[in-house]
Amino acid sequence: MTKIEIIMADVRAKIATVTYLPGTRLPSVRATAKHHGFSPSTVVEAYERLQTDGIIVSRPGAGFYVCDIIAPLSLAAIGPNLDRAVDPLWVSRQSLETTSEALKPGCGWLPPDWLYAEGMRRGLRYVAKADTSVISEYASPLGLLELRQLLTRRMAGLGIEAKPAQVILTESGTQSIDLIFRFLLMPGDTVVVDDPCYFNFHALLRAHRVNVVGVPYTPTGPDVDAFASVLNEHKPRLYITNAAIHNPTGATLAPATAYRVLQLAQAAGLYIIEDDIFADFETTPAPRLAALDGLSKVFYIGSFSKTLSASMRCGYIAAPNEWVEHLLDLKIATGFGGGQLAAAVVLSALTDSGYRKHMAALHTRLARARAQTVPRLTKLGIVPWLIPQAGMFLWCKLPDSRSAAALANHCLSKGVVLAPGNTFSQSKNAESFMRFNVAQANDAKIFEVLAQALN
Incomplete structure (x- = not known):
């Protein structure tokens, strides 16, 4: 990304997150140049391009202002510039769009044959x-x-x-x-x-x-x-x-x-x-x-x-x-x-008379899956934050503070969809955490791919 693009992206992000409301006066060219450590001419060029795009408007003698019409919303552009692997929309799309052959221990739902079909x-x-x-x-x-x-x-x-x-x-x-x-x-x-x-x-x-x-x-x-x-x-x-x-x-x-x-x-x-x-x-x-x-x-x-x-x-x-x-x-x-x-x-x-029976069987099935998944993860150095009383999720710490985003990207190329920790964290302090769905973790290939990626 060029210096001009950095300034333009910063302004766009602040408009998208409502830091700059319609009609807001932008910082002066001199102040922006000092803040970024760039030359004033770089800032002028960035502001002029934003004006051409209809994002801001110049008022002679008064400076640059955000246009009264808000730019179209781009959810992916809002928030810190993150690797796409830790973006919630990326995780959702990978879980929903991958083929039926893909393994999805990172998804948030039960396999079809576990539901009350x-x-x-x-x-x-x-x-x-x-x-x-x-x-x-x-x-x-x-x-x-x-x-x-x-x-x-x-x-x-x-x-x-x-x-x-x-x-x-x-x-x-x-x-x-x-x-x-x-x-x-x-x-x-x-x-x-x-x-x-x-x-x-x-x-x-x-x-x-x-x-x-x-x-x-x-x-x-x-x-x-x-x-x-x-x-x-x-x-x-x-x-x-x-x-x-x-x-x-x-x-x-x-x-x-x-x-x-x-x-x-x-x-x-x-x-x-x-x-x-x-x-x-x-x-x-x-x-x-x-x-x-x-x-x-x-x-x-x-x-x-x-x-x-x-x-x-x-x-x-x-x-x-x-x-x-x-x-x-x-x-x-x-x-x-x-x-x-x-x-x-x-x-x-x-x-239906069978729903309670179905849920009782599901509780047992999930408990069994949890008991099987925990030792398989622990063997790889992936340690649960706690052992839940019920449900399908395990929130786990990766060994050696490994990057969950990097691990997710690697495993995706092998047909395994994971859910890296910073996807869930507002503070982005869960880089070495991963959420696993025990109901979707019964295939040995998942742990083979994880083992290869962690070695």
Whole structure:
């Protein structure tokens, strides 16, 4: 990259991250030259090229200003200049686009034959014989009543009191998060995430052009002292986290930590999104912030892509009463009326007599896979940060502080898709960590490729 390109990239990145808002005056040519250690003529040339591209405008005698029309959003351009191997969008695309022959211990879902396929097939047959409106008409704004009633009963088992009128069905868990982001956030707001956290939180937050601050995650939940410090210093508007089984660490929120986090959040007027997508993987229920808060400032969300089907998309939001109408308006504005088909099939599968038996067998299968995967990784010097009580993930430290990004790139060329640590880390301090999915790690080739790359 030339000196001129460096200056242009710096300006573009600051516009994309809303550091420079429309109409902002850029630093003077002299100040920019001094900051970068380049000549003033280099800065002038960079500014003139940006002006030609319609990014900035010159006002004679006043300097250069960001144009009032914001440049098109490029998610890949937002954030530090990283190797593409640690970009969350790269990881997602590799996991989704690689051939069926590729091995995917870095992906975040179960193999197809581990899901409740028979229950879904029965659900599809049942719905196919149902009233024609189910397969042909829009759903009501809230979504299928019977599924919302079932969800409130399931929530009650976790101590969350919600009425069906507080539950909004969505097309996916990601859509649920996006709707809440659209409702709560403005560009430039600050959001707190766990460090590490689910990598698509980072990608989605980039799209909403907000500031993101990470709080270190411990085996019992977020570091409470660090959480308090962030709330005091940054005055964030929102905190997003996993309930039950944390992604990527597999850790479980401890009751004492949950109470303290909620106390701090309430004192700061902080909203919380609690993503409970792994609820059915639990063997011993963890505390839910939504239960402790009474759905006052906590939005509780979930979906069924991890246990039923990633193809039949259906998610939900349990929201504080006063925000339901606003979220429904946003849902209609961005997606009009949702479909009924997915909700009806999901309802049939969840109420099918075999679902509980399927999940009990899945718990056993995951425990066995975990017990088999840990020693195979340990033999290579790859050590789990903790041994989770349940779920599919292992958060592991590589030997000799090896670069997870470099390892991921090497293994990709051998047909193995990995998930390097900095993909999940806001602070980028997880360079030598890797997330493994034990359900996708039963092929000996994975460990052969890892062994060759580590030697």
